[in-house]
Amino acid sequence: MSVTFHGNAATLKGKEVNVGDSAPKVELVAGDLSAKSVGGASGKYQIINVVPSLDTGVCATQTRKFNQKAASLPNTEVFVISLDLPFAQGRFCSTEGIDKVVALSDFRAKAFGEAYGVVLADSPLAGLLTRAVFVVDPNGKIVHKEVVSEITNEPNYDAALGAVK
Incomplete structure (x- = not known):
C-alpha cells in the first residue's frame, strides 16, 4: 500500500490488515x-489512533479531537500510538x-506498525508510523480502517466514531 507525504509517494511495510x-x-x-496491549478481543471497542509523532500540528490536532469526540462513547477505549518516547x-x-x-509507544520493536502494515518504508518520514485509524469491536474484529x-x-473522525455502535 502507498500513501503520500506532501504529494510524494511513500510506501508502507508490514502486514496489511x-x-x-x-x-x-x-x-x-x-x-x-x-506493557499495554491493543487489538484482540477486549470486551470493549478500541479506537486505535495512529500518528507519526505527537510533536507535529496535525498529529496533535488529531489526538485532541479524539480526546474530545470519543470522551462520551460507552464501552470504548481510545489510544494514540506513535514512536515518540513515553516521556x-x-x-x-x-x-x-x-x-x-x-498514549502508547511502539518505539521498542515497531511490532504494532509491522502487525498493522503502517510503517513508512521510505520518504523523509521513513521508519515512522503513517497516519491511520483502526476501530476494533469488543470481539477483536476490525470494523473500521482508514489509512489517510x-x-x-x-x-475522517465521524467515520471512525460511527463504527462504534
Whole structure:
C-alpha cells in the first residue's frame, strides 16, 4: 500500500490488515514503561489512533479531537500510538489536557506498525508510523480502517466514531 507525504509517494511495510480481519494483539509501551496491549478481543471497542509523532500540528490536532469526540462513547477505549518516547507522550498529554486517550509507544520493536502494515518504508518520514485509524469491536474484529492517503491530512473522525455502535 502507498500513501503520500506532501504529494510524494511513500510506501508502507508490514502486514496489511483490513475490515473483517481479527485485530492483531500487540504489546506497546505505556507512559510508566509498563506493557499495554491493543487489538484482540477486549470486551470493549478500541479506537486505535495512529500518528507519526505527537510533536507535529496535525498529529496533535488529531489526538485532541479524539480526546474530545470519543470522551462520551460507552464501552470504548481510545489510544494514540506513535514512536515518540513515553516521556514525550506524557508531557504532550499533560500539556494538552489529554485525559480520555491512552498514549502508547511502539518505539521498542515497531511490532504494532509491522502487525498493522503502517510503517513508512521510505520518504523523509521513513521508519515512522503513517497516519491511520483502526476501530476494533469488543470481539477483536476490525470494523473500521482508514489509512489517510496524504499523511499531512486529518482522518475522517465521524467515520471512525460511527463504527462504534
